[in-house]
Amino acid sequence: MNALGNKTCIITGGAGSLGLAAAKLFLAEGARVMLVDLNPDTLADAKAELGGGGNVDTCSADVSSETDVQRYVEATCTRFGNIDVLFSNAGNFGTVAPIEDYPTGIFDAVYAVHVRGAFLAAKHAVPHMNDGGSIVITSSVAGTRGDPGVYAYITAKHAQTGLMRCLAKELAPRRIRVNTIHPGPIDNAFQLSVEEGLAKEIGRDGTEFFNEIIPLGRHGSPDEIARSVLYLASDQSSFTTGAMLMVDGGMSA
Template sequence: MATYEDLSGKAALITGGAGGLGVAAAAALLAQGARVAIVDISADALAAAVESLGASERVIAITADISDEQDVKRYVDETVAAFGRIDVFFNNAGVEGKVAPLVDQAVADFDRVIAINVRGSWLGLHYVLPVMYAQGSGSVINTSSIGGLSAGPLPVSPYVTSKFAITGLTRIAAQESAAKGVRVNSIHPSPVTTRMMDSLEEGAGVPREAIASSIPLGRYAAPEDVAELVLFLASDASSFITGSQYRIDGGMLS
């Protein structure tokens, strides 16, 4: 792990906190001294995540549905109650939806992906940004995807639609937040070794080796690879960076 400044006293909030990217980012932030709130819809998954993180006294777990406004307000309130502030918001939770051509996608499935990936991300910003504005500082990292920059080969139109939306949301939020001392950036991973890619591989009927062969570096990203980028954007090492889209794709979109 790269070394950044000591983050002791800083408070981070991570949605999708029980998933592969969320746990890796939490571990990276904890290693630098931060306090971390992890949010997920599954209480069992959160319990496992906390255990994997060493049940640190600097970790709290909050069960919430990020598409539900009251749940979002509650997870923000609980984080502030525990830590007194929010310095880093890893706005990360999302779902992949079904692998099927656009004309074969069910409207209900489209609505679910948009509710979680877009509404959930927007709601997180809606309630976290006022906390950061009051502090006069903060860093937001939105999880998009290479599917938020290019359509890609898999037929996942609800997912691609949602991830392009995150790109636009990042840019407008960055414009609105800069004068308040808050930075907002997005990350755009290629395939990562997480549950989501397991699901997409199964849905597409495509072996991992075939997808990995389309990545110039020849492999999927590890969650820890992405966590290093999150840590950089969370830290003051990126203090002059906002409104940017960071590809972490092994050269896939080169």
């Protein structure tokens, strides 16, 4: 298959389970991929898992740092040429706490990665994007709901949708599509850490709690979410922009 043949793609949060699953699919579809993540060691492991090769490179960066964002965009263009796909996927969770106890520093840190990170990625990548490209931002089912105590993560995920809608309108004349993807709980280490924290708050197993409120009765896999990212990244979604793609097992229905 060749859905992304000779396309240059940036994936932030590229060493995590979803970023890595997307990278595998993108490469299989003919793309050139720049993986961006905070930790150079996990990036090296991710590159090794992908088999190395000339179509994948890495750049360690703090996505909330404008200097770092400029650096990974420049590194991508130098290595592979102008950008066709920006998958803004980096994320962190924060904590769960009553509003009066919620740490302001944690709120700021989560907002910086999800919202400032996605904003800076677009700000610096768009001038180097080919017309007809695609921007995909990883939001969450949390970006469609509110839950007690999840102040930073849920607020940030809602804000990403607003950013997406502004970008979709502005970039439509260049045929650059901009969409958010909204996974439900995924079977990965990130979600497990969320569920372990939640268990302390609700006094029961967090994984079981989520499975009970997901109509399909289970967590999604990184590969399942990545297939939906590929749809938004490729020309298969050529008439889709400004959209929220729910990949949540029916949780938001």
